[in-house]
Amino acid sequence: MTRIRPFRPGDEPALAEICLKTADAGADATGVLDDDELWAKVFVLPYIARHPEFAFVVETDDERVAGYIVGVPDTRAFEEWFRDEWWPRHAADYALPELERTRQDGIVRYAYGRGPGAEPYGDQYPAHLHIDLLPELQGQGWGRRLIDTLVAALREAGVTGLHLAAASENTGAIAFYPRVGFTPIPSHEGVQAFGRSLT
Numbered sequence: 001m002t003r004i005r006p007f008r009p010g011d012e013p014a015l016a017e018i019c020l021k022t023a024d025a026g027a028d029a030t031g032v033l034d035d036d037e038l039w040a041k042v043f044v045l046p047y048i049a050r051h052p053e054f055a056f057v058v059e060t061d062d063e064r065v066a067g068y069i070v071g072v073p074d075t076r077a078f079e080e081w082f083r084d085e086w087w088p089r090h091a092a093d094y095a096l097p098e099l100e101r102t103r104q105d106g107i108v109r110y111a112y113g114r115g116p117g118a119e120p121y122g123d124q125y126p127a128h129l130h131i132d133l134l135p136e137l138q139g140q141g142w143g144r145r146l147i148d149t150l151v152a153a154l155r156e157a158g159v160t161g162l163h164l165a166a167a168s169e170n171t172g173a174i175a176f177y178p179r180v181g182f183t184p185i186p187s188h189e190g191v192q193a194f195g196r197s198l199t
Contacts, residue, residue: 004142004149007048007055007068014065015048015057016040022132025170033104038094042111043130044070046086050078056149058133058142067133069146073159075122083115121185125161125195127154138172147180155198165193 007015016037023029023039030036047070048055058067072078096112097105121128129150133142154162165187166173174192178184182194 002058002060002137002142004056004145005059007052007057007070009052011057011065011068012045012048015044015068015070018066018068018132018134019044021134025167026172033107034102035093035104038104038107041090042107044068044132046082047072047078047130049086050081054150054153056146056153058137058146060136067131067137067142067146069129069131069150071127071129071150071154071162073127073154073157075119075126075128075163076116078128079114079118080116087111087114119165121163121165121193121195125163125185125197127159127162127198129162129164131164143176144180151196151198160199161195161197163193163195165191168192 016039019040020030020036021028023043024032029039033039051070051072054071054073056069057065060066091112094108094111097108100106100109116122119128129147131143131146133146151162163185164177164182166177168174168190177194182196185193185195187193
């Protein structure tokens with residue numbers, strides 16, 4: 001039976017693959033970058049490395065992981081850790097581009113620029129999340145259930161607010177988040193951010 005369970009060591013390759021298969025505004029991003037592994041190194045693997053207790057997966061009947069949600073309770077602290085500890089382990093593989101000529105350049109520049117206070121949402125909504133489901137799970141309520149699972153864990157930890165950002169062209173995600181309790185908040189160009197109070 002398909003179910004939600006906590007992340008466990010050994011899930012990392014599946015989460016990296018799901019991240020890749022959904023990274024292009026919800027579509028498969030294989031081949032979009034020169035290095036397919038960059039997506040996961042920025043958008044999922046650091047989250048499970050730092051806060052595995054806020055990571056949950058959807059496991060299918062045949063015991064495949066086909067979706068996940070990852071979160072951090074304190075965005076400022078996480079971004080400081082990303083800048084000081086996580087990204088230096090990977091930066092040697094990615095020179096900082098002077099200009100953004102490609103999509104990979106943009107992601108690498110984003111990774112180098114991460115740090116506490118880089119995003120304005122963390123004061124009112126200190127936690128943030130990333131969620132991805134393979135198409136086989138979409139439209140069946142698993143996204144809502146994953147969010148409910150993470151929200152319960154964050155509330156138990158005393159977290160008062162949660163935010164996320166979706167690419168502006170990801171129309172499915174932008175339509176989904178208000179249906180699960182998120183409100184659009186002022187955002188950077190190219191993204192739509194959402195916030196949700198947990199109090």
